[in-house]
Amino acid sequence: MAILSLQGVSKSFGALKVTDNVSFDLAAGEALGIIGPNGAGKSTLFNLITGNLRPDGGKVLLHGRDITQETPMQRCASGIGRSFQIPQPFGHLSVYENLLVAARFGGGVSATEAPSLCMDILHRTGLAALADRKAGALPLLNRKRLELARALATRPRVILLDEIAGGLTDAECVDLIATIRAIHAEGTAIIWIEHVLHALTSVVTRLIALNFGQVLMSGTPDEVMAAPQVQEIYLGIEA
Incomplete structure (x- = not known):
């Protein structure tokens, strides 16, 4: 059983759909990376997982238990930890x-x-x-x-990292990566949003690419970063 599951999770602000039917499973002890351009819905997705926002549709499950209506405090007590971008x-x-x-x-x-x-x-x-x-x-x-x-x-049993390498020097990134690797090696599952790709891909074993609130692609870091559609929307390379 997955430690964390999102099932058809959606969220809109007025006419703007920022999370659009997102589904994925996180295995116990897995390190998952999430990438996407600014405005792709990455931080909103974290807020939906932690309970800072409630979805308009879909479910969030922790160890198979529906936590969609639980408060951030309840989810934290159940094993979801988070760092903030700022x-x-x-x-x-x-x-x-x-x-x-x-x-x-x-x-x-x-x-x-x-x-x-x-x-x-x-x-x-x-x-x-x-x-x-x-x-x-x-x-x-x-x-x-x-x-x-x-x-x-x-x-936490699951820790969410939001742009934790942003603004750091290369040497500082090396230190931070070593710390995150050690945490992961102890069995903590990780979901990491990051624009510093060399830091992200040195830890995670799977990537999800988001665009306009939808899952564009999921796979190994090499598979996702080599995909023409990901290069076009994320790296600005014309497919």
């Missing part, structure tokens, strides 16, 4: 306190277990030395690491 830490709290909030209130981790969990995640994401630093004072790479760390603190 990091949104609690800037007045320390790095460690940001994780503690995520663990206690997002993941339902007990007060006795949460401190050790948070410190373990800080070490895994390269933030341990910054545990006492105010989150609002972090540079971009570490704010992105904190986004990832906060998502991990909820103990």
